[in-house]
Amino acid sequence: MEGIRSLNMSLPPSTKFTTRGANNISMTLPRALSRILPNIRVLDLSNWVVGYHSGKFIEDFSTNWPYLEKIIWNNIPRWTEIYLDGIDMRPWKNLNEIIMDNCTFYCAYGMLNWMSDLTTNQISSKPKYFLFHRCRKGLERVSIQNATCYDTRGCGIIIPQSALIKFVRNTPTLKWFRSNLTQKNINMLQNERPLIELLN
Structure with missing residues (x-):
């Protein structure tokens, strides 16, 4: 078991959990596997629903899979609360690749405005705010194509172009980024950072 480095637990897109209560069932198998496969580097959880707020679920993973480098988790629904x-x-110290297309992220009220602010790198005395700024440093490949977010008011919001731009500008290790950046903004960022591959 220690030789296994990659685990694909993705479900068919047609798989649906219609209630939050069903999520408790879906959490059991990944947690069990995380205890017997200690050296996982790549994990695919696409189409899994893990309950109202994923924090404890990911906390278990970060303890049992400390070497994780890449997570694929497409089609995350709103109530999972990533x-x-x-x-x-943040607990995954070796994480360098995030693939989360067609996902709905949670963003505290007002935070998206800060993440989209291109006029300053500081918010009062607080550090920089941008997408995934609380992950460990070292992200190299990120895909959030067709991603949206919602806040405490329950509003669905398309991630603004300015937030995508700010992420690229503030992630020095980034080598590849797929999102909904317009071609105009891709061209602008490509001039600023020609070594990054930007896709939409």
Whole structure:
């Protein structure tokens, strides 16, 4: 078991959990596997629903899979509550690739405005705010194509172009980024950072 480095637990897109109560069932198998496969580097949880707020779920994973480098988790629904600032994934010290397309992230009220602010890098005395700024440093590949977010008011929001731009500008290790950046903004960022591959 220690030789296994990659685990694909993705479900078919047609798989649906219609209630939050069903999520408790879906959490059991991944947690059990995390205890017997200690050296996982790549994890695919696409289409899994893990309950109202994923924090404890990911906390278990970060303890049992400390070497995780890449997470694929497409089609995350709203009630899973993956935070747009990346705090859920902060315990993974080796994480360098995030693939989360067609996901709905949670963002505290007002935070998205800060993450989208291109006029300053500081918010009062607080550090920089941008997408996934609370992840460990070292992200190299990120995909959040067709991603949206919601806040405490329950509003669905398309991630603004300015937030995507700010993420690229504030992630020095980034090599590849797929999102909904317009071609105009891709061209602008490509001039600023020609070594990054930007896709939409």
